[in-house]
Amino acid sequence: MPVDLNNAQPLAWDSATLDADTKAMLDNLQPNILRAHVREHLSVLFVRFNDAAEGKAFLRHVATTKMKSAREHLQEVRDFNAKGSRGTPYVGIGISKAGYRDLGHSVEDVRKFGDRVFRDGMKRRIAEVADPPVETWERTYQREIHAVILIGDAEPGPVAALREEILGALPESARLLGEETGQGMRNPAGDGIEHFGYVDGRSQPLFVKDEVDREPKKHWNPAFPLSNVLVPDPFAPNPVRHHGSYLVFRKLEQNVRAFKEIEQELADGLGLVGADRDRAGAMLVGRFKDGTPLTSKPEAGGGPVSNDFTFDGDDGSKCPFSGHIRKTNPRSFGREVLMARRGQTYGERTDEPWDDSPPKTRPSGEVGLLFMAFNGSLLNQFEFTQQSWADNPDFENPATGHDPVIGQGDRDIKVAFPKVWGKPELSAPQAQVAQTVTMKGGEYFFAPSLAYLRNL
Numbered sequence: 001m002p003v004d005l006n007n008a009q010p011l012a013w014d015s016a017t018l019d020a021d022t023k024a025m026l027d028n029l030q031p032n033i034l035r036a037h038v039r040e041h042l043s044v045l046f047v048r049f050n051d052a053a054e055g056k057a058f059l060r061h062v063a064t065t066k067m068k069s070a071r072e073h074l075q076e077v078r079d080f081n082a083k084g085s086r087g088t089p090y091v092g093i094g095i096s097k098a099g100y101r102d103l104g105h106s107v108e109d110v111r112k113f114g115d116r117v118f119r120d121g122m123k124r125r126i127a128e129v130a131d132p133p134v135e136t137w138e139r140t141y142q143r144e145i146h147a148v149i150l151i152g153d154a155e156p157g158p159v160a161a162l163r164e165e166i167l168g169a170l171p172e173s174a175r176l177l178g179e180e181t182g183q184g185m186r187n188p189a190g191d192g193i194e195h196f197g198y199v200d201g202r203s204q205p206l207f208v209k210d211e212v213d214r215e216p217k218k219h220w221n222p223a224f225p226l227s228n229v230l231v232p233d234p235f236a237p238n239p240v241r242h243h244g245s246y247l248v249f250r251k252l253e254q255n256v257r258a259f260k261e262i263e264q265e266l267a268d269g270l271g272l273v274g275a276d277r278d279r280a281g282a283m284l285v286g287r288f289k290d291g292t293p294l295t296s297k298p299e300a301g302g303g304p305v306s307n308d309f310t311f312d313g314d315d316g317s318k319c320p321f322s323g324h325i326r327k328t329n330p331r332s333f334g335r336e337v338l339m340a341r342r343g344q345t346y347g348e349r350t351d352e353p354w355d356d357s358p359p360k361t362r363p364s365g366e367v368g369l370l371f372m373a374f375n376g377s378l379l380n381q382f383e384f385t386q387q388s389w390a391d392n393p394d395f396e397n398p399a400t401g402h403d404p405v406i407g408q409g410d411r412d413i414k415v416a417f418p419k420v421w422g423k424p425e426l427s428a429p430q431a432q433v434a435q436t437v438t439m440k441g442g443e444y445f446f447a448p449s450l451a452y453l454r455n456l
Contacts, residue, residue, distance in 0.1 A: 001239045002365030003246050005227040005376075013074050023071075024241035025230075028451040031073035032150070032342055033374045034207045037090040039152030041159045042344045044168070044249075044370060046443075047147045048141055051173035052104040056061040056145070056456035059093060059103075061169055062149065063453030065138050065161065071239045074208065088117055089153040089162055093336045093444025093453060094247045097121050099146030103456075105235065112234035113446065122443050130408035131387040131439050138251065140178030141441020148249060148445055150372075152182075152344075180251065182283060182370050187354040194345055195254045195367045196405075197353040198281075202307050203336045205229070214390055216308040220331055226320035228381070229340045229374045233449040240322045243373040244447035248339075248382045250442035251346075252406070253368040257285075259436040260359035267397035270419050270427055273357060275299055284433065285419055286323030286405040295319040295326075297417035298421035317418045321396045324405040327389050330396060337389075339373035341382050346370050368437070378444055393432075408435065 011034070012018065013026060049055030050390050054324050068076075068088060076087035095103070097119055100110055113119055123134050132144055151162045170176065187193050196202040203226035206212045212223045229245050236242030268278035278300060282288045288300035295314045296306070310331045313321065319326055329338060347367030351357055375381040389395050390403035393413050401415035402408075414429035 001153055002418070003226070003243070004158050005230055006225050008225055010212040010223045011207055011226065013071065014078070016044075020451050021241050025237075025243050026071035027069050028069035028073070028242045028449045030232075030235070030244070030447050030450060031068055031070050031249075032090055032092050032152075033340065033447060034070050034202070034226075035077065035211065036072060036340075036342055037073060037152060038087070038154045039090060039150075039182065039342070039344055040154050040178075040184040041152065041158050041368070043151040043163045044180040044182065045149040045151070046145045047149065047162070047170065048144060048175045048177050049050040049099065049102050049146045049173070050175070052102065053169065054171040054173045055103050058169060058171055058174065058455040059095075059453050061451055062091065062093065062208045063136045063456075067093070067235075067450060067453075069450055078210075082450060089151065091162065091166075092150040092447060093311040094148045094150075094249070094443050094447045096145055096147065096443050098144050100235075100446075102146050109235070110253070111209050114231070115378050116245055117383055118444050118446060120444075122248075125383065125444075128383055130391050132406040137180075137439075139173070141443065143177050145177060145443050148247075148443070179268040180346060180370055182346050185345050185349075185353060187289070189290065193353060194369055195256050195287075195347070195349070195353055195363075196259050196281075196285070197355075198285050198287060201341065201343075202291060203285075203325065203338075205276050205335075205340055207340075212340075213250050213336065216306065219308050219310050222307075224338065226337065227376050228336065228338060229376055231376055232450050236449045237417060238451070242451040244446055244448045244452075245340075245376070245447040246378045247447045248371070248373050248375065248442070249445065250371040251368065251440040253365055253438045253440050255436040255438070256277075256353075256367065257359050257364040258361050258434065260435045262436065264359065266417070266433070267291065269430065270417060279421060283323060286319050286325035286327075289366075293319070294323065295423075311369065315424075316397070316400075317424055318422050320415075320417060322402065322404060322415065324403050327395070327403040328406070329387055330389075335388075337381050337384055341386070342372045344370045344372070371442075374447065404433045405439040406437055408439070411435070422441035 079085040110121045191199045205223045230243045232239035233242045233244040263281040268275040282294045291305040411432035416426040
C-alpha cells in the first residue's frame with residue numbers, strides 16, 4: 001500500500017515491522033531530506049545540459065556511483081553515534097522544470113508535478129515574493145539552470161575530490177554555469193551560526209523517531225508528518241514507493257555592517273544600557289546570539305538553551321511579532337508550512353562574527369547564506385512563508401512590520417518596540433529597520449528519487 005505521508009507518528013526507520021513500501025521509499029530517497037547531512041564544507045554546482053542522452057547518462061552515472069540512500073545515511077548516523085564510525089560524503093541532485101524539459105520530458109509530462117510554483121520556475125515568481133528584478137541577479141542565476149549538484153562533508157578533502165570526479169564526468173555537451181562554496185561557521189560553544197552572529201538552524205521539523213525522541217516536547221512538538229517534505233516522484237518507476245522533494249535554492253547576501261549599525265541605533269533609541277543592549281538585536285531576530293528565545297528570558301545565558309517553547313501568552317512585549325523566528329514559525333499554528341532547512345553560510349571573514357567588534361570592522365557584502373529548503377509544496381510552504389508572513393507587515397498583527405531579517409518589499413509603515421522586556425510600554429512609532437539581506441538569485445528544483453535517476 002502507498003506510504004502514508006500524513007501519518008502523525010515519526011518514522012521508525014529501523015523498526016522490524018517496517019512495511020515493504022516504506023523500506024523501498026527509504027532505499028530510493030536521497031539523503032539530506034528527512035535528516036540533515038553534515039555539510040560543514042559544501043560545493044554547489046549549477047549545470048546546463050544540451051544533449052538529452054548525454055545528460056541522462058551523466059545523472060545516471062552520478063546517482064549510481066556517488067550517491068547513497070536516505071536509509072544508508074540514517075544507518076551511518078546510527079553507527080557514528082554508537083561507534084564513532086565516520087560516514088561517507090553527501091551528494092544530492094535537483095532538477096529544474098527546464099532541466100526536465102531538456103532531458104526529454106514533454107510539457108504534458110511536467111504538468112504531472114502538482115506544484116505550479118515549480119512549473120513556473122523562480123524567475124516567473126518574483127512578484128509573489130517581492131524578489132529583485134532578474135536582471136539584477138548574479139549572472140549564474142540569470143541563465144537557464146537545468147540541475148544542481150550538492151557535495152558536502154565534514155572535511156574539505158572529500159568534497160574537493162568528489163567535485164573533481166563529478167566535473168570530470170560532465171559531458172562536453174553540458175556546461176558548468178557556476179558554483180558556490182559553503183563553509184559552516186560556529187561560535188566558541190560549537191553552535192552553528194550565521195553571519196549576523198546568531199545561532200542558526202534551530203526549530204527544524206523532524207521526521208524520524210530517534211531524532212524526535214531526543215527532543216523535549218513539553219511546549220512544542222518538533223515531530224512532523226512526511227507530507228511536509230515528501231511527494232511521490234511522478235517519473236519514477238513506482239511513485240507509490242519512490243519519492244522526492246521540492247528544493248528551493250536562494251543566495252542571500254548579508255550586509256553585516258549595516259545590521260550591526262541597526263542593532264546599535266535601536267539600542268540607543270530605546271535607551272538600553274549595559275547587558276540589556278543585546279536585547280535590541282534579539283528583538284530583530286527573536287533570539288539572543290546564543291540561541292536563547294527572547295520570549296522566554298530577557299537576557300542570554302544562565303544555563304542550557306531550550307528550544308521547547310511557544311509564543312503563547314507573549315503579547316509582543318517580550319518578543320515583537322516582527323521578530324524573525326516569530327514571523328517564520330509562529331509555533332501555535334501553521335505547522336504544515338514549516339520547511340526542512342538545509343542552508344549553509346558562504347564567504348570569508350577576517351573578523352569573529354560573534355564578538356562585540358564595532359560595525360566598521362564588519363563586511364558589507366560578499367558573505368551570506370546559501371538558503372536551501374526541502375518542501376512538500378513550494379506554493380504552500382516556501383512562498384507562503386515569504387509572501388504571507390515575512391513580507392506581510394500585518395502578520396501576525398496589524399502594523400507589525402516586515403520580518404527585519406528576510407522580509408522584502410516597501411517598508412512604508414512605522415513600528416514600535418517594547419522598551420522594557422515584558423512591560424506594555426512601547427517606543428514611539430519609528431521607521432522599520434532597513435533591509436540588510438539581498439537575494440542574489442536562485443531556482444526551484446525537484447530532488448527526484450534515486451530510482452528515477454538510476455533508471456535514466
